[in-house]
Amino acid sequence: MITATDIEKKKPLAGLSESGAYQKLLAFASLIALLIGFSIASPNFMQTSNMIAILQATSVNGVLAVAATLVIITGGIDLSVGTLMTFCAVIAGVALTYLGMPLLLGVAAAIAAGALCGLCSGTFVAKMKIPPFIATLGMMLILKGLSLVISGTRPIYFNDTPGFDQISRGSLIGEVFPALPIPNGVLILFLVALAASYILGRTVLGRYTFALGSNEEAVRLSGVNTDAWKMRIYALAGGICGIGGILIASRLNSAQPALGLGYELEAIAAVVIGGTSLSGGRGTILGTLIGALIMAVLTNGLRVLSVAQEWQTVVTGAIIILAVYADMARRKKAG
Amino acid sequence: MITATDIEKKKPLAGLSESGAYQKLLAFASLIALLIGFSIASPNFMQTSNMIAILQATSVNGVLAVAATLVIITGGIDLSVGTLMTFCAVIAGVALTYLGMPLLLGVAAAIAAGALCGLCSGTFVAKMKIPPFIATLGMMLILKGLSLVISGTRPIYFNDTPGFDQISRGSLIGEVFPALPIPNGVLILFLVALAASYILGRTVLGRYTFALGSNEEAVRLSGVNTDAWKMRIYALAGGICGIGGILIASRLNSAQPALGLGYELEAIAAVVIGGTSLSGGRGTILGTLIGALIMAVLTNGLRVLSVAQEWQTVVTGAIIILAVYADMARRKKAG
Amino acid sequence: EDVYIPLVSKGFQHQFWQAVKSGAEQAADEYGVTITFEGPDNETMVDRQIDMLAAALANNPKAIGFAALDSQAAIPLLKQANDKGIPIIAFDSGVDSDIPVSTATTDNAAAAGLAADKMAELIGGKGKVAVVAHDQTSRTGIDRRDGFVNRIAEKYPDIEVVTVQYGQGDHLKSTEVTKAILTANPDLSGIFGTNEGSAIGVVNGVQELGTEGLVIIGYDSGKAQKDAIKSGLMAGAITQNPVGIGYETVKAAVAASKGEEVPALIDTGFYYYDASNIDDPEIAAVLYD
Amino acid sequence: MSKLVDMTGIEKYFPGVHALKSVQFDLVPGEVHALMGENGAGKSTLMKILSGIYQRDGGTLRIEGQEVSPKTPREAQDLGVGIIHQELSLMNDLNVAQNIFIGREPRKSFGRLDEAALNAQTAGIFASMNLNLDPRAPVGSLTIAKQQMVEIAKALSYRSKVLVMDEPTAALNDAEIAELFVIIRRLKAEGVGIVYISHKMDELKQIADRVTVMRDGEYVGTVDAADTPITRIIAMMVGREVNEEPLDVPDLGDAEVSLEVSGLSRGKEIQDVSFSVQRGEILGFAGLMGAGRTEVARAIFGADPRDSGEIRVHGQNVSVKSPKDAVRAGIGYLSEDRKHFGLATGMNVRDNIALASMDLFLSKGGVLNDAGMAQAAQSYIKQLGIRTPSDTQEVRLLSGGNQQKVVIAKWLLRDCDILIFDEPTRGIDVGAKSEIYRLLEELAGQGKTIIVISSELPEIMRLSHRIAVMCEGRLTGILPGGKNTTQEDIMHLATQRAAAMQVTGTLQ
Ligand SMILES: Nc1ncnc2c1ncn2[C@@H]1O[C@H](COP(=O)(O)OP(=O)(O)OP(=O)(O)O)[C@@H](O)[C@H]1O
Numbered sequence A, B: 001m002i003t004a005t006d007i008e009k010k011k012p013l014a015g016l017s018e019s020g021a022y023q024k025l026l027a028f029a030s031l032i033a034l035l036i037g038f039s040i041a042s043p044n045f046m047q048t049s050n051m052i053a054i055l056q057a058t059s060v061n062g063v064l065a066v067a068a069t070l071v072i073i074t075g076g077i078d079l080s081v082g083t084l085m086t087f088c089a090v091i092a093g094v095a096l097t098y099l100g101m102p103l104l105l106g107v108a109a110a111i112a113a114g115a116l117c118g119l120c121s122g123t124f125v126a127k128m129k130i131p132p133f134i135a136t137l138g139m140m141l142i143l144k145g146l147s148l149v150i151s152g153t154r155p156i157y158f159n160d161t162p163g164f165d166q167i168s169r170g171s172l173i174g175e176v177f178p179a180l181p182i183p184n185g186v187l188i189l190f191l192v193a194l195a196a197s198y199i200l201g202r203t204v205l206g207r208y209t210f211a212l213g214s215n216e217e218a219v220r221l222s223g224v225n226t227d228a229w230k231m232r233i234y235a236l237a238g239g240i241c242g243i244g245g246i247l248i249a250s251r252l253n254s255a256q257p258a259l260g261l262g263y264e265l266e267a268i269a270a271v272v273i274g275g276t277s278l279s280g281g282r283g284t285i286l287g288t289l290i291g292a293l294i295m296a297v298l299t300n301g302l303r304v305l306s307v308a309q310e311w312q313t314v315v316t317g318a319i320i321i322l323a324v325y326a327d328m329a330r331r332k333k334a335g
Numbered sequence C: 001e002d003v004y005i006p007l008v009s010k011g012f013q014h015q016f017w018q019a020v021k022s023g024a025e026q027a028a029d030e031y032g033v034t035i036t037f038e039g040p041d042n043e044t045m046v047d048r049q050i051d052m053l054a055a056a057l058a059n060n061p062k063a064i065g066f067a068a069l070d071s072q073a074a075i076p077l078l079k080q081a082n083d084k085g086i087p088i089i090a091f092d093s094g095v096d097s098d099i100p101v102s103t104a105t106t107d108n109a110a111a112a113g114l115a116a117d118k119m120a121e122l123i124g125g126k127g128k129v130a131v132v133a134h135d136q137t138s139r140t141g142i143d144r145r146d147g148f149v150n151r152i153a154e155k156y157p158d159i160e161v162v163t164v165q166y167g168q169g170d171h172l173k174s175t176e177v178t179k180a181i182l183t184a185n186p187d188l189s190g191i192f193g194t195n196e197g198s199a200i201g202v203v204n205g206v207q208e209l210g211t212e213g214l215v216i217i218g219y220d221s222g223k224a225q226k227d228a229i230k231s232g233l234m235a236g237a238i239t240q241n242p243v244g245i246g247y248e249t250v251k252a253a254v255a256a257s258k259g260e261e262v263p264a265l266i267d268t269g270f271y272y273y274d275a276s277n278i279d280d281p282e283i284a285a286v287l288y289d
Numbered sequence D: 001m002s003k004l005v006d007m008t009g010i011e012k013y014f015p016g017v018h019a020l021k022s023v024q025f026d027l028v029p030g031e032v033h034a035l036m037g038e039n040g041a042g043k044s045t046l047m048k049i050l051s052g053i054y055q056r057d058g059g060t061l062r063i064e065g066q067e068v069s070p071k072t073p074r075e076a077q078d079l080g081v082g083i084i085h086q087e088l089s090l091m092n093d094l095n096v097a098q099n100i101f102i103g104r105e106p107r108k109s110f111g112r113l114d115e116a117a118l119n120a121q122t123a124g125i126f127a128s129m130n131l132n133l134d135p136r137a138p139v140g141s142l143t144i145a146k147q148q149m150v151e152i153a154k155a156l157s158y159r160s161k162v163l164v165m166d167e168p169t170a171a172l173n174d175a176e177i178a179e180l181f182v183i184i185r186r187l188k189a190e191g192v193g194i195v196y197i198s199h200k201m202d203e204l205k206q207i208a209d210r211v212t213v214m215r216d217g218e219y220v221g222t223v224d225a226a227d228t229p230i231t232r233i234i235a236m237m238v239g240r241e242v243n244e245e246p247l248d249v250p251d252l253g254d255a256e257v258s259l260e261v262s263g264l265s266r267g268k269e270i271q272d273v274s275f276s277v278q279r280g281e282i283l284g285f286a287g288l289m290g291a292g293r294t295e296v297a298r299a300i301f302g303a304d305p306r307d308s309g310e311i312r313v314h315g316q317n318v319s320v321k322s323p324k325d326a327v328r329a330g331i332g333y334l335s336e337d338r339k340h341f342g343l344a345t346g347m348n349v350r351d352n353i354a355l356a357s358m359d360l361f362l363s364k365g366g367v368l369n370d371a372g373m374a375q376a377a378q379s380y381i382k383q384l385g386i387r388t389p390s391d392t393q394e395v396r397l398l399s400g401g402n403q404q405k406v407v408i409a410k411w412l413l414r415d416c417d418i419l420i421f422d423e424p425t426r427g428i429d430v431g432a433k434s435e436i437y438r439l440l441e442e443l444a445g446q447g448k449t450i451i452v453i454s455s456e457l458p459e460i461m462r463l464s465h466r467i468a469v470m471c472e473g474r475l476t477g478i479l480p481g482g483k484n485t486t487q488e489d490i491m492h493l494a495t496q497r498a499a500a501m502q503v504t505g506t507l508q
């Protein structure tokens, strides 16, 4: 009676290809279609330098979207990713420029600050039972204000920290393969995505992330300390936002304390376009990356085409809807 | 054996007091606490003119929050309320100023445009099965762009439409009771809230709004055309945003085409602070009104206290979290 | 008695507004008055600014400084202030009304025109240029864009403005916008960035793409922009006198609150600065970090 | 007599599952036609095709002679087919009356609701069902049994010609089942055709006219209920004989007391409950619906807070504040409501089985040993006969009974010393049921402590070494297991209400 088919078949990294490589390949199709469309429309689009520019443009939003994916899979939502990123950038600025810490320590401080703030959100959600929307909306405002307070409402420059701007702008890959000067920021995004994928697919933390989003009460009644795990997931997401803060600070070679509002919607949009369900329990990092790329290609392509700003917005909105619709329709067909 | 106890007892307006007057009274407590706190902190706070300023500030956000409440109770979310409001304001501007329509016709056109856009979102969600977050995010962008396109990226002024600014600024109440010059905008908010409450509590549409959010599949299995009803609810919400558009246009005596981004989060925050669950199935209009008032009182009070702007943001975030926490704790105690 | 003067501005977090604020605080110290300085998150939030004005009125101020996002929208409240005998000082851009007793402002259109002249001069009177603007609908955004574009159209027939794109004054977005513009127009000769965030974004984008020989003209100051000018990345920039605007506004407000006569228009001026004159005392005084 | 429903050659495929293989089924007016089969045999799927929820992939469906293909539940309703679903499908935020009349609310002009008529009509239906329930009670606050009654009331309100009941009695107690049978007989007399799905074999003789048996998605045969012995029907279902061994109460002597509960109280639901269980013992908990058995179990497990009471495990006082503490102390609890409290339905079988035992599969740095999890899952799939295409199938796609087995597997894997099973065989077929009985006895034999809560008296009597009986939150007595205790003894204790309670009467 038992059908022990493919016990031996290794399950691939769940985070990356949970719901079947096939489907992800299909989600990929919207991205390819956009790339082809823009290439035809403008000869300037398909240049190496522009492709790298698109990847570079994906890096910050991609990292934030990865953070948001984790929280969304638990069935929550994180509106604070954008201002938390800024807050961490400011912390890095304070640590490196004002306190003169060594580079690595300053970076670590920023990431730790991110994880700590994530832990706060997680505590609000898990222990105080505040709906994630409100908890992270509150955090978004608090962090926005604190960034201004701590920085004295002025940008903090990293001129005294040589090499800081190389974190995002330098290119280790380019040093090895000069033809492919992919900036480190992009490399970091992929490393973060790989790590998050691994955590989601292969570790207890990841398994509980999905389980919490699927049925939190059932998990609790299985003797799991759901509150503690949820807090860990939010802290992890916060730490990833900290990496995002480092990336943006390094790219701008300064911590801009007023930035970050509105980034949360873009990040969440990337997550949802990537096929992660806002009701929790399912989602993939690969999908999120594709979602972030779709957004970046769209924005870049329309700008390269010099479409009037107001029409850029209209077209972006329409294509987001269409991309998700196409994905839905294909999934339905795929069963 | 049947105990048909007080079947005859009239149920109060469900939308307004669904989950018990007691609980709502408790949610009210945060608002009162804020009012008392600010009155003690600043003698200037409790002036009639300031109270009216607070109400006036609530009117637009309140109307949008009412619209968002309807959609949220179905288990959806509406990110387009802000830009839809602007779009409707622009439509009113085009109708009244450019086409020279009579006042009432122009107002009707704006509301109809809102309902139509709501219907579009509803169609995306119900028929094309696009997640509400994406469908309304797309609409938000489309409408933002279209507002700029239609208006030629310029404000449209209503100087040729005498009386238009009185829709929001005038005071019918003030004419009757000169001591209470409550602006019409506030009156309209209350009328909209009453109507929405009635619809939620007493009509089929309202019943299905709750039912859809509670268990859509069960409703469908009961033979209800869930898609059609969902589209109607989104259309209704859109129409209400249209009213919001008239209110803001009249208040500014102009249609400002770039306005509206960021308003959606404030509206949704008011809804959630008011106790409506983002997972759908439960919520009240009264709660939303209280939520919107809490936000307005908070913003105004901190300004009157001359708190530094960066700290205003921090305190607002903290108080939003605290207000919802207090509400949660009280509810838990109330059982 | 405590003299309270609220300033309701168009923005808050941007360095330009922070410089206005510091000028205002300087004057407040000198004249011994209390001020508050507030502005919405971005320049589209017309109604939020009105709410701020309403809250300011509640505190019974002696005078109000006001930088209107939209003059018309504010008129009822301005009337209310007028009825209460509270003088209004407009700053940054004027208010279309005779209520303000004084206006401390820069002519943004003329300043952007100067940027166009400098651009034309530096690229040799011909070629393609682009504009990275900060806002499509706000008064400052429109004036600077149109001031630049119109001057080019009027005076330099061989120069073409190939595109105007918007980065919301967000450094990162402006960077991406710049890169897209350069991708689409590899033969570009110059870019004008209409505020600090836009200008820095242009510099960033050019740096990241490694484009050379491009003339960048910026607007406002700030440390990054000053560094870019000193290092030659940026040819030069227009600066207004934000500190002066803030200072003059409060000064006029204090005078008006005492019933003294104030000038109807206080032109705080604008300057073009580049590596050659950036350290001149006259210029250095109006720059901020 | 003309046939109401005639299904022939019905085929249905799901990804990876051939759920129905040329199945036939027919129904005449005024009969109760029982549909029997093991978990996952395809009963629910067949009925979902009849009621327009699924579309068939092959075969013909005739209703009153007309070939039809209902595409939506609405179309099926219009054809006269009503269904009570196996899984509750109610709107928890709405009240009882609103649920029953969803889609058919009495209206006034302009889409206004006539709430008074709605409540009155609902009260009428309840009266005809002899059911005591407030039409305005929110459904989410009702017990599962009450919710099931609401589902039944809803189906009745359609006045269908064909009424499908998919395990309507799974959550009901004997008294309620008796009431339901009265209703069914009345409907029968009115000429309604009823399809009746149940795993409770004793109900067949009471109510069914004909029995159709399915196995593995195939049609096995249709027999007359009155003349066919139950054993033969069971043999048709499982393809072999199932022998019920009688209960053999072991003498535990002075075996260690592994769980001792004293003075457990919480509000009105639990009032001063004390008992103890020995190592190797199976303690049954009997009582009427709402007696508070589930509440006691949840309180012991730390799922709900308690006002007072001590819990001692192996003589040690343990502080159980959350399920985590309970599991750490070696207590496992299998909830009666698998959908809400037992399963992460969006996850696969493997993860669900491992959910309570992740620490067994941990290697360095929190990395999971997926191969180990797969192996464990596979072994339980085999041991419990869970019907699933693979251990990576999502649990929500399994049949109800197989879902229940997944929950059981979860707790078996956890290997707790003390296991509380709340309605462990709800929705489980006879074959699997006796497997589970054997399993529980085996576990007890291995020295585990077992508490079984069940609303089926035969099950309690079949399993329990001792029987604890509850009534309205109080433990009214503990009876010895075995032949000497009769159903009457249990019912006597189960209805021993406190004096004060008898006066107030109506409990809701
Ligand atoms: N939507 C679906 N997708 C995939 N497989 C399904 C789906 N629905 C049912 N199945 C499978 O079809 C088979 C028949 O399921 P069905 O629910 O009809 O069984 P059942 O006879 O009602 O069992 P039970 O007594 O446990 O309720 C099972 O193997 C089940 O896993």
Ligand SMILES: Nc1ncnc2c1ncn2[C@@H]1O[C@H](COP(=O)(O)OP(=O)(O)OP(=O)(O)O)[C@@H](O)[C@H]1O
Pocket: D140, D141, D142, D143, D144, D145, D269, D287, D288, D289, D290, D291, D292, D293, D294, D295, D296, D336, D455, D508
């Ligand atoms: N979710 C709930 N909300 C409100 N009251 C509840 C809820 N669940 C149970 N109750 C009430 O608690 C009491 C005990 O119910 P419990 O479920 O423990 O009984 P039980 O003996 O396990 O019966 P059952 O056979 O229904 O499982 C009853 O009065 C019941 O109505």
Ligand SMILES: [Mg+2]
Pocket: D043, D044, D045, D086, D166, D399, D400
């Ligand atoms: Mg079934």
Ligand SMILES: [Mg+2]
Pocket: D293, D294, D295, D336, D422, D453
């Ligand atoms: Mg129970």
